[in-house]
Structure formats: structure tokens, C-alpha cells
Amino acid sequence: MLVHPTHERLITLGLAGMARGFEDQRRSPDIAALTFEERLGLLVDREAAERETRRLTTRLKHAALRHNASIEDVDLRTPRGLDRALFQKLVAGDWIDRHEGLLVTGPTGVGKSWLACALAHKACRDGRRVLYQRVPRLFEALAIARGDGRHSRALKALARVELLVLDDWGLSVLTQPERETLLEILEDRHGRSSTIVTSQVPVEEWHAVIGSPTLADAILDRLVHNAHRIELSGESMRRITARRATTTETLDAREPS
Template identity: 55%
Template sequence: MLLHPVIQQLRTLKLDGMALALQEQQEQASIRELSFEERLTLLLERERVIRDTKGMQRRLSAARLKQNVSMEEVDVKHPRGLDAKLFRSLHSGQWIAEKRGVIITGPTGVGKTFIGCALAHQACRQGFTALYAQTGRLLGDMTLAKGDGRYLKLLAHLAKVQVLILDDWGLDVPTPEGRRILLEILDDRYERSSTIITSQFPTSAWHANLGDPTLADAILDRVLHHAYRIELKGESLRKRSRHLTPSAVSLS
């Protein structure tokens, strides 16, 4: 039987994994020892693996992570106060299924963004959508979007993202418009999706940093409850890396 037309039809139907697996089977003499059902199962498994891989790649591309790193690359033994047990428990993704958040605080350079991106990377591997945003830049972009008619569309997009990283929270005091936008973003996501927040400031300083007591109450009410806390400490890893060879630098 000529398999070329069959392979072409599989590709036309966008079953590229099955087409590739079928080609490989033809090169294996031992494959004829398997039954039709067993060979078909192998074809379907290859198709599933390839689709899962492509889906993960699409999600990672859409996430626009500042650092494309995995949880396995995080050094949980480095002395910076990272609770290894908590961090490993987040590996399962159950916190996303439960619509809980993660708050990562600590001084500059201790790996807050790295850890946040690693959590989002793991989420993409598990089939969830993610998106990285620098908080101040996001609020600026959303403010501009109000003027050109894109605001509601962007707000709806942010609401659908299953894991949103808000990096550098509190670095700048938001404008009055920015505070209202931040409240709308978080209100849409509250108990519907998960948000990762990284900040140089402890959560005790967030209320004052937001600049408006009333809106600060509303914003933090949607952020602080049901969120896991990762409180880091210690010197900047960037400072430490200056004294190490490239091969010795921890990427955490």
C-alpha cells in the first residue's frame, strides 16, 4: 500500500503528528508485529504530544514573559527566605484552579520577577494562559486606550487571562485615573482568575503607596485575601553575580 497519499491527507487535515509517526513506523521493521489498534494508539499519542507542545509554545509566546524560565531553574536553597515547601506546592497549579494569587515581595535583585515568571511558565505548561505586565507601564497603556476606544477590549482581554503578572507593583504612585483602572482590572479578576504581584515594598506599605485611602481599601481588598505570600530577603543576586564566572551564576 502506498502511504504517500495517506500522509498527505493527514497533513491536509492538520494531523501532522500522526503523519510524522506514520512515516517513522514505515522505517521500523518491528512495527509489523503490532496490531492495528496498537499502531493507531501510537499515532494518536504522537498527535496529542505534538498538539500539546504547540499549544504550550503558543501560550508562552502570548505570555510575553520578561524571563523565559522554568520552576526547575529556581534555586530554592539560596539563603533569601524562599519557603521551599510552599514553592514546591505551587508547582501543581492547584492555586490557579482555586483562583488564588501569589504575592512576592523583597528588595531589588533577590529574584522576584524570576520566580513570578517561573510560576507563569509552569502555568503555561499546565494548559493555563498567562501574561506579564510591568504595572506602571500597563496602567499608562490602559490610560491611553481610554482615549482611542481600545479600553474595554483590553480590559476584557486582561479579565480572561488565567495568570496575570503585575511586576514592580508600587514602584510609582499611580495617577487618579491609574488607580481606577487598577481597581477595574482587579475587580474583574477577583475570585475568577489568579494574579501574581511582585513588589520591592512590603504589603504593609501598599496602602500608603496607592495614594488614595478609599481606592486603596478597595484595591487591596481584592489583592491581599486568598493570596500566597513569598517574602524574600537578602542582598541582590546581581551584585553577587559580579564576583562569579558566568558558569557559576545562579539564575534565580
């Protein structure tokens, strides 16, 4: 098949979206009904849409979210302490513009990480730089970075993202190097960007998890101040989802063939 020279020129100029749109127009029998301005507008829209898709793909890859979650999939039906009004405010994203935080607590399985990843995914869709980190692995990575001279650079990378998700906070009492590292991270981000923290431990017990009264006061002042709170409760969402799936399968099996 011969390639149209205009298609080749668009590819050469890095306008792959317009090139694909141009080929689609060439194959469309109804395209002649459109004016030149309308056809050009469709090509520009195609290029813009494909560029935004590529940018979103890049942002999501960098974010490395634990769950492929989206706000549309968040379960608002199951009673578990998730305030709908607050959730909708968080979805809008203005709190990130104001550099506020979000603390999500509750027992294991109630959907803390899923909710955090859904909000982080929405932030990516809104064009924000996002990064997900499990706290235990983050501390391990930063300890290694300290040993090979990359520690300062790693901290700067954490400071640059607009939304940082710190998942599984408080699984064990922090060591002295971990306390100091966490304070550095929060100090760099305080008043400049937003952080989501998820934890099985209630906020009231975080002081004991940190371990050092002096550093605990400094860390919690930066972490808890000006932060929204979601306190989830109830049965594990994993069990609820499994039970719903079993019920659906049972009902399907009863349907007449």
C-alpha cells in the same frame, strides 16, 4: 522521493503529527514487530503530543513572560526566604483553581520576577491562560487605550486570563487615573481568577503607594485578601550567579589539560 498517499491524506486532514509518525514508522526496520493496535496507538500519541506542544507554544507567546524561567530552574539552595513547602504548593497550581493571589516582595535582584515567571510558565504548561504585564507599561497602554476607545476591551482581555502577573508594582505613587484603573482590573478578577504581584515595596507600605486612602482600602482589600505571600531577602541573585560563574571558570582553568 514518492510521497505515500496515506501520508498525503493525513496532511490533508490536518493530522501533521500522525503524518510524521507514519513516515517514521515506514522507515523503521523494527516496526513490523508491533501489532496494528500498537502502531496506531503510537500515531495517536504522536499527534496528541504535537498538538499539545503547539498549544503550549501559543499560550507562552500570548503570556509574553519577561523571563524564560521554569520551576525546575528556581534556585532553592540560596537562603533568601523562599519557603520550599509553600513553593511546592504553588507549583501544584491548586491556588489558581481557588482564585487565590500571590504577593512576592523583596529588594531588587533577589529573583521576584524570575519566580513569578517560573510559576506562570508552569501555569501555561498546565493549560492555563496567562498574561505578564509590567505595571508601569500596563498603565501606559491602558491610558492610550482609553484615548482611542479600546479601554473597555483591554480591561475585558485582562479579566479573561486565569493568571495575571503584575510585575514591578509600586515603583511610584499612583495617579488618580491609575488608581481607578487598578481597582477596575482587580474588581473584574476578584474571586474569578488569580493574580501574581511583585514589588520592591513591603506590603505594609502599599497603602502609601496607592496614595488615596479610600481607593487604597478598596484596592488592598481585593489584592491582599486571600493571597499567599513570599517575602524574599538577601543578596542579589545576579551577583550570586556572576560569582558562581567566575568560580567555575577559575576551577576549570586550574584543571590539567
